[in-house]
Amino acid sequence: MTKIPADPSFRIKSLPPEITSKLQKEVKGQVMVDSASRGRYATDASIYQQFPLAVLVPESAEDIEAGLAIAKESGIPVLARGGGTSQCGQTTGAALVIDNSKFFRNILSSDLADAEKATIEVEPGMVLDHLNTFLKPHGLWYPVDVSTGAQATIGGMAGNNSCGSRSIAYGNMVHNVLGIDAWLANGQLAHFGSYDGAVGEAKVLGDFVKGLVDHLKPEIEAHWPKVMRRVAGYNLDVFHPQSELPYTLDNSVNLSHLLVGSEGTLAFFKSLKLKLSRLPKHKVLGVVNFASFYKAMDSAQHIVRLGPTAVELVDRTMIDLSRNNPAFRKTIETALVDANAKTVDAILLVEFSGDEHAPLLQKLKELDTLMSDLGLPNSVVMLPDPAMQKNLWEVRKAGLNIMMSLKGDGKPVSFIEDCAVPLEHLANYTQALTEVFSKHGTRGTWYAHASVGTLHVRPILDMRRDGALKMRAIAEEASELVRKYKGAFSGEHGDGLCRGEWISWQFGPKITEALAQIKYQFDPSNLFNPGKIVNPPKMDDASYFRYSPSYTVIPVRPKLDWSAWNVQSNPVTEAITAAGSEGDPAQGLAKAIDMCNNNGHCRKFDADVMCPSYRITRNEKDLTRGRANTLRLAMSGQLVMNGNDVPPAHLPLATQAVKEVMDLCVSCKGCKRECPTGVDMAKMKIEFLAQYKEHFGHTLRDRLVAHLPRYAPMISKVPGLPFLLNLRNHIPLLAKIQEWVTGISAKRSLPIWKSKHFWNQAPLPFMAAEELAKHDKRVVLFADTFNAYFENENLQSALSLLKKAGYAVHVAQPPKNQGEQKPFCCGRTYLAAGMVGEAKSRLSALINHLAPYAKGGIAIVGLEPSCLFTLRDEALSMGLGQSAQVVSEHAQLLEEFLAKELQAQRFAPTFKEATQPILLHGHCHQKAFAAVSPALELLKLIPNANPQLIESSCCGMAGSFGYEVEHIEASKQMAELSLLPSIRKQPNALVVADGTSCRHQIADGASREAMHIVRVLEGHLDS
């Protein structure tokens, strides 16, 4: 038996300081050894956690070379990392983690002239979607389309031998890699490509593997699964092919295929040469609706005969979860024969692609006929429209994440989720496994690649209780089924910590011994990712678990109400216990944080909002996932604090380590909507600020920002004071002095004070709730501090528009007969400073005033998204009871209200023709609450306006963030990601933006005046 040296990390528990210094001296990139940074790299999308010894973010190949040399010399293991989205724990390890994803992601060379032979060479940190964006104009793509394409790196995909939805047509990673240059354990660089042309170390290693295979042919034939989706172990069958899809077109041997799927255990990839494919010009989708899951599974073997490029399953649970998710509801309903029917048990997404559209439409007809022949007439929804297909694929891709949105400690756990079986057995296999689940008191949600017999299923288990026991029992029974049906236990996501022990089960002792010999030959000192593939631990060794029965949470009384997360869900019925009932020592806060399952979806750059801070820095700490991990570690006492950063026991978040990760979070709420599990970091930032400021105190700037609603009324009352304050915008020295004293950047202009504002103009309409209710068309207008004192014209336009449209309006304001009182305020500025108590008292007064109107069914409209949505969102987390709930249900942006009224034919404006095209920028809270489309809908009513939505993330101003001296540069970078360039590209367009901060950022950065939508609508009224 080959004796692999012990995992060196057992000898080294932390990086000795002299090695840290050496690393820091010899590499240009960042070296991190503090527990928070290491903790952020301790997990991937699996159930496991192992703290790295240190993290290196290399800036160049030289940095990696230096890191590898130091690690080798010091006996420290090395773990290569891309997006860290692996599901089996292969990207966790007590090692020097080297993160390629920030800098090591360039295109090195390409040959794109002939589409049939096109190739490209990239560094391993290149993200799949970024590569495909580059290739698209050339009519090419890299077709291993994993669901995590926006995060997965080519290095990580090769490390795992990843497979996409279209593997039936294009194969797995191994079928699409042509060569790999990699550093070996001895520090040498070797080229792995065609075996025939191999030289040097690669040839020696190739010959060694061939020698092993020559003796193992009968074993390989007997034990090797014949399915295409087998990713366990090393691909030693390159020398004796077993897969239904050959590794190479000409059956030659390519040595890079030995490295594909090796999970960082054999070598460290420096560059990868990839085979590209022609991008099909057309795609069509047929969605087959099934009333029986078994029938869906049984149909897959017939459907693949039509030659689809993908057949993907979405089951009933996922259909229902999508229906309940505002981001996905509309899309999933387009896929159903009857959008309201509850009888659909599964759908299969059947895609055909090619260069001509007509034959594809014919394929859809054939699918329809086939389904009729199989006894299911009229079961196919045809989606020839690319936009609809794209949306549906997004829902399918988000499938696992949607499932993960289950609240409580029971979560879908990944350990048998990608067993692959031959298609003719798929129905029986899934049925038998479903019975196994129910025997163990759980249930699984099925989805994914029906075309290749790899169905994802994750039984819901509670790893903090009896999850490990059930995991073992289910895995044992599943393995018997896989053996019975001659399948592969590890069919897509790799081995890692979870499936390592099943390698010997799958291949038998002789092949397992051969794998150990290969590891030893490549890596005699066990430098690379020890304990994966060879000598793995047991899958249920609790010392590797992120959550184990010994997991503890620091008891804390949070500042906000988190009880909605303090629940458990029944794994079978999905019933959720009452809010606050489950005894989380942190009253739901810890469980809300634990919703992050590390899937990495927040590491995206192209679409939507999440996460603007990561988009500008590419640092794990500036990412929603990095933040959630840091909070989790803080709440469970896993951060090792240095002497002066120890938080008080009742304020575990009051540390510099947490402050550091929260620093660039702009509270945009992008994650609240786009994180598939609904991690709400903006709310967590309020909780953090409240704890942190309680411990460290508020700064002068905090107070200036927070109390704005309090002092704004006074300023206008002192004659000449607004003028004097505004001088600061014209006299640089004053701005500089203010910067020194308060930390508000001198480079920013400040909003302009006015002596005439909303509250001291002509009397504003006031009507008690009962009186207002008598009017057929009625509404309450909430005037926020920003619009009231700085942009009064917006509120005036709102009043005028509503009046012209025939609405009776009540402006929310304290009754005059109660003496002079401060105008109402939503508490937003207090929340931004972590003053939860103040915010609560201001909100409470406002809610008490609004509740009678809301209870009478009257809409409460506002103009400023961040203020209005505080009523809809944060107000519910302050213990303000039923009144807050009813107000939240009636609070809406003016355009949401008008769009609904339009549909109800109660608002029928006629607009003048626009003289300029319109560009709309959605405030990020507006996007988080899906309130951008009503704005677009209304703007489209203006003839000739052709409103276009700017595809932008957060504008970067984010309340006071963009004014702060330490954040102004980050703020500008966020604006420059897409917002300002899009505006500059259209110099003639009228820019519409609802957020006061957004308008300010646009004025500062693009020198263009953006307008609130209400002014645009009112200005175009034809009367």
Ligand SMILES: Cc1cc2nc3c(=O)[nH]c(=O)nc-3n(C[C@H](O)[C@H](O)[C@H](O)COP(=O)(O)OP(=O)(O)OC[C@H]3O[C@@H](n4cnc5c(N)ncnc54)[C@H](O)[C@@H]3O)c2cc1C
């Ligand atoms: C929601 C979700 C959906 C998923 N869907 C799919 C899917 O459709 N298909 C699929 O196949 N997988 C899927 N996965 C798994 C995972 O996303 C893929 O395996 C992905 O390709 C991993 O890429 P990564 O950059 O995150 O790799 P990482 O997790 O960072 O690394 C993966 C492995 O590669 C090794 N590695 C990374 N860089 C190098 C290097 N330079 N040299 C040597 N080894 C290296 C690592 O050590 C590790 O062992 C999914 C995961 C999630 C969470």
Ligand code: SF4
């Ligand atoms: S924050 Fe959300 S999107 Fe990001 S890794 Fe966690 S669960 Fe995934």
Ligand code: SF4
């Ligand atoms: S609120 Fe915005 S900036 Fe903060 S973590 Fe979420 S997406 Fe990122």
